[in-house]
Amino acid sequence: MDSSKKTAEDAPADEPTADRVTAAGTAAEDRSARRGRWLMDTRPLRHPAYRRLWSSTTVTAVGSQLTAVAVPKQIYDITGSSAWVGYSSLAGLVPLVVFALWGGAVADSVDRRKLMLLTNIAIAVTSLLFWVQAFAGAHSVWLLMVLLAAQQAAAGMNAPARSAAIARLVPAEELPAAIALGSTVMQTGLIVGPLLAGVLIPVIGLADLYLIDAIALTATVWAVWRLPALPPLEANGSPVARRGGWREVGAGFRYITAQRILLLSFLADIVAMVFGMPRALFPQLADTTYASWNEGFALGLLYAAIPIGAVAGGLFSGTFSRAKRHGLMVVIAVCGWGAAITGLGLSGSLWWAAGFLALAGFADMVSMVFRSAILQSVATDDMRGRMQGVFTVVVAGGPRLADLLHGTAGSAFGTRGAVAVGGVLVVVVMLGLAAAFPAFTRYRGA
Template sequence: MADSAPQPTAKTEDPESAPPDTAQRRRRFTVDTTPLRIKPFRRLWSSTVVTAIGSQLTAVAVPLQIYEDTGSSALVGVAGAVALVPLIVFALWGGAIADLRDRRTLLLFSNAGIAVTSLLFWVQAALGMQSVTVLFVLLAFQQALFGINSPTRTASVARLVPEAQLPAATALTSTVAQFGQILGPLLAGALAPVLGISTLYLIDTLALVITLRAVWKLPPLPPLKVTARRARLTDIFDGFRYLWPRKLLLVSFLADIAAMVLGMPRALFPEMAHSYFGGDAALGVLYAALPVGALLCGVFSGLYSHIRRHGMMVVLSIVGWGLAVAGLGLAHSLWLAALMLALAGAADMISMVFRGVILQSEATDEMRGRTQGVFTVVVAGGPRLADLLHGTVGEVAGARSATFGGGLLVVVAVVVLALAVPAFWRYAPDPMKSA
């Protein structure tokens, strides 16, 4: 070691030859791409890259079509309620199936079904049906299939990568999803006035068809500890019985519900874009601004592994989310609204990472599908319930007042929750458990 010390050209060599401790410092701050060396995970991840963009085109097109056909933010909010019930039912049921059947088969079925639903969205738009009822029916079917797909996809990751790489794999998946949420809405806002809403649905359909090949090439993922069988109602309740004594998981879910239901004014974005910020192009910016902040936090997610107080980080990040949403309600320019949403997105990514770590630490492998089913209900169902709440309140009180008030309520709710359950605020993973 002493012989290598006095090399005069060491500082001028390329980055690949930097001392190990310097390279390690760089890796502490950036996303760990090690899981992508594993071919099955790379295939699953690559399918997410494609669908992350295409699915956002439909996510923007549906509320935009409803608002353009009816001029009602309340009906945009009702769409959230229409999506919520099948999402809840099929996420819980799908999580149970994911623990009892081959996950690859379940992914193929749900991905193909979502592709068919997107094709039907295109048909109704291309025919100019202008039927809110048809949109609601298709949305319900789409969310039912998403409810099956999401916990199955998430639970599959742990079977494709070693346990030590789960945090890195989760960060990679979340980061690419956030990238899709940036590019997708921007494309939707730019393409909708030029190509029409129906084309957005068609692009999503083609993207979903492309991903089927990657899913097809995944290895079989049958259950490890039980014989494959049909999921029963008792299997779903087993998931709740498993979660009930684990109060840290419950508090984590409640904190996220408070943040999403009270502080996600997504249903008001079309009204804000048209009334305050200039139209469809502004709508794309509003939808994209949230994941911009989240993506930046994802890129530098190497920092997260050095923080021990996970419960504290969840509370602080949700407080930050609420304050940023309240700031959105006060914004009178598009750039300031985008900044507030970007800050909110950054806070949401931090919250999501640490809530995910808590879930991975507390849940066992044989219950992962069911716990991920509950997680899907909370993460995806909360914003849809928020669509109903904000759409309705915004119709009465106005978009800005509903947004500002919701953000403040988030802060109050999470502070009360932290005071009521101080063990969550103090929570840190057991170093012996993770060793």
């Protein structure tokens, strides 16, 4: 044998061979694939249009929270009354609900790109007007209420078009991943935005928070400007002209009742939020049950724990975003939320409470991803805007009904008992709905 010809077996241990390089590459690919199954599924970011929309959200998710903190802070500074802060919440909720429902019908009748462009400009203008009144030293609660109502109306019009557009920007099989990506950014904003506002207010003052939000919104306007046209389509995918009045809103509600899968997805969120969102009791829990801790620290941790868990769910969304049994995943997630809330009610330790709330946040992220995916895949394109309008109302209204229910129950039966019973009710009612409508648990996505 020619000694110059070496086989893989004859090669020194430190000398690479083609077989070893191939094996090493395959092992690295296997490790990467295993990580991909656990970590966030980023496949939707390969699509330029979705990537631009998502990137703009990373900026505005924080900016919008600056305004969300600044408005109640300014109202409290003017009035010295928490009641007025509560009234401002109502002033924002009513136009949000009305215009989300109407905006859903409009989103099904016009180019969604144009609607998003106009409404994002309107939101930016109201943020700029917030800055003007604060910079000028105006001390008018009523002016703040009017601006807040106008901004929430624009946001209500924007949300259905923005959410309904996602199904046109990514393939159907990537919808859960795309929704998880967007929701993770929004939940991160709920954590970072208020913390950043708390740091910035003593440094730059309240007025400039509004200005930062207005500037951040230009990123969204630019991203939407660069989206492709998204005209209304018929169920078969062909363009169509359609009206966007209140009759169409009514048609949307009739469509929901006819599509039981959609109806159950909405009911699942209502059950989870109304029976199992105890945030109205957080101040009392911080003051009594966790009194051994600093009250402010305990309250902040309770409020932050759910978004932290939701962000963790988004970062590890590879564990669930590829699942096909979308209905079953919603049932499991809602029951997981209820079990975690029950654990919160039974917990006498602040850290255990925060842990259970974080688990609830993780479960809520799973539920939201698959409920949104069901909506986007079950509803035809000509109905997606109206369905997203109803979705917005359910998401905004459920926690507010929960505030009323839990506040009343907490006063009557005690905070921990009310929380624990609410969590149990979530599990019992959700399992009852799943048993009554087995088609929902069998529903499979793309």
